[in-house]
Amino acid sequence: xMQVKLRADERIDRLYSKDISIIQSPxxxxxxxxxxxxxxxxxxxxKRIKEVVDLCxxxxxxxxxxxxxxxxxxxxxxxxxxxxxxxxRSVLLNDLEGKIxxxxxxxxxxxxxxxxxxxxxxxxxxxxxxxxxxxxxxxxKYLAIARHELTTTLDQIVAVAAGLLKxxxxxxxxxxxxxxxxxxxxxxxxxxxxxxxxxxxxxxGSDANMVLVEAIKDGKPxxxxxxxxxxxxxxxxxxxQVKKMLYGTTK
Numbered sequence: 001x002m003q004v005k006l007r008a009d010e011r012i013d014r015l016y017s018k019d020i021s022i023i024q025s026p027x028x029x030x031x032x033x034x035x036x037x038x039x040x041x042x043x044x045x046x047k048r049i050k051e052v053v054d055l056c057x058x059x060x061x062x063x064x065x066x067x068x069x070x071x072x073x074x075x076x077x078x079x080x081x082x083x084x085x086x087x088x089r090s091v092l093l094n095d096l097e098g099k100i101x102x103x104x105x106x107x108x109x110x111x112x113x114x115x116x117x118x119x120x121x122x123x124x125x126x127x128x129x130x131x132x133x134x135x136x137x138x139x140x141k142y143l144a145i146a147r148h149e150l151t152t153t154l155d156q157i158v159a160v161a162a163g164l165l166k167x168x169x170x171x172x173x174x175x176x177x178x179x180x181x182x183x184x185x186x187x188x189x190x191x192x193x194x195x196x197x198x199x200x201x202x203x204x205g206s207d208a209n210m211v212l213v214e215a216i217k218d219g220k221p222x223x224x225x226x227x228x229x230x231x232x233x234x235x236x237x238x239x240x241q242v243k244k245m246l247y248g249t250t251k
Contacts, residue, residue, distance in 0.1 A: 004089040012093070015061075017248035018068045021093050022061060023086045031061035033242070034174045034210055035125055037200060037230065039065035040245045041212040042123050042172040044072060049120040053077065053164055055107050055157060056126045060087030060100075066123065067096055074100045075114055077107050079152070107152060107160050119164040122171045126157050154179070155186050162190040165217040173215075177208045193219035198227040203234075 006012070009027040014020065015036065024030040039062050044052055049072045054063040057076035064087075067074060078084040084104035091100045103113050161171045171192055175183050177199065187194055196214035201207070208229070231239050240250035 002092050002095055004093050010086070015065055015246065017244065017246055018065050020064050020068065021090065022064055023059065023090045023093065025059075025086065029059050029083050029086070031059060033232065035061040036065065036245050037210065037212060038062050038123060038125050038172060038174040039069075041174070041198065041214070042066060042121065043170070043214075044070035044121050047071060051075070051114070051119045052121045052123065053110070053114055053119050053161075055110070055122060055124040055161060056152070057084075057087060057102070058125070059083050060090050060102065062123050062125055063087075063100055064090055064094065064096070067094070067099055072120065075103060076100065077103045077105060077110055077113070079104070079106050108156060110160050110164060114164055116163055117166055120166060120169050122161040122164055122169075124157055124161065124171070124173045126154065126173065126175070127152070154182055155189075158183075158186040158190045158192065162192055162217060165192075167218045169217050171213075171215045171217070173213050175211050175213060177211045180211055180213075183213060187213075187215045191218050192216065193221055194224055195219060196225050196227060198230060200230045200232065202232050204231055 006023065010023050010025045012021050013024050022031065044066050049070060052066065052070060052072045052074045054074060054076045057063055057078040060076050063074045063076045076087055078087060081104050084102055088102045091097055091102060165171065184194055192215040194213055194215045198212040199208035200210035202209055230241060232242055233239065244250050
């Protein structure tokens with residue numbers, strides 16, 4: 001493992017199930033369970049998959065977590081310079097510089113770095129909240145951009161993903177259930193057909209607080225599958241399913 005320089009507010013965490021180390025900062029950005037869920041949900045293991053793009057990459061969590069499961073090259077695109085720098089140093093920390101490229105730019109410029117209609121899989125953990133004038137936003141600018149559509153929108157993200165993907169290639173996203181209709185409308189408007197949905201609930205009997213969606217570019221309409229829910233907690237402890245995602249064991 002390569003040694004990298006950390007800032008005063010940074011630490012190194014590990015996702016033990018993937019043997020990945022990642023630079024985190026409570027003052028800037030730390031990955032949460034949605035990144036782990038998306039990396040587990042995305043299908044990238046096929047040898048036919050050669051190119052993966054992670055949009056709204058943040059500190060690189062999703063792309064890093066996927067790296068163990070695929071032989072593909074992974075391009076991460078993140079608009080915030082500080083987060084992109086954290087991702088780049090995490091790539092070095094894990095000796096993955098030959099496999100992962102980090103781009104610090106607006107995702108709307110993605111085709112400056114990745115050829116149009118060339119990507120096998122796009123993954124995205126986007127900002128969830130519409131940027132209404134009345135929206136209460138986090139005073140931390142890094143978290144505000146990560147959570148609210150300040151620098152991009154759902155439609156822009158989906159359009160960029162569709163432009164990058166080959167025909168019949170796939171987009172995997174984690175999103176909020178209360179915006180699922182917005183997501184479906186945007187997907188179909190951009191030649192992406194939703195094919196798989198999986199709800200995530202904090203506990204049995206709770207309303208879902210996240211949703212995982214798989215869509216195919218130029219896929220046939222309809223045929224949507226609803227997978228069994230992911231339940232996050234059993235009492236105060238993670239369920240065996242989530243423990244396995246985090247630690248590689250159900251114990």
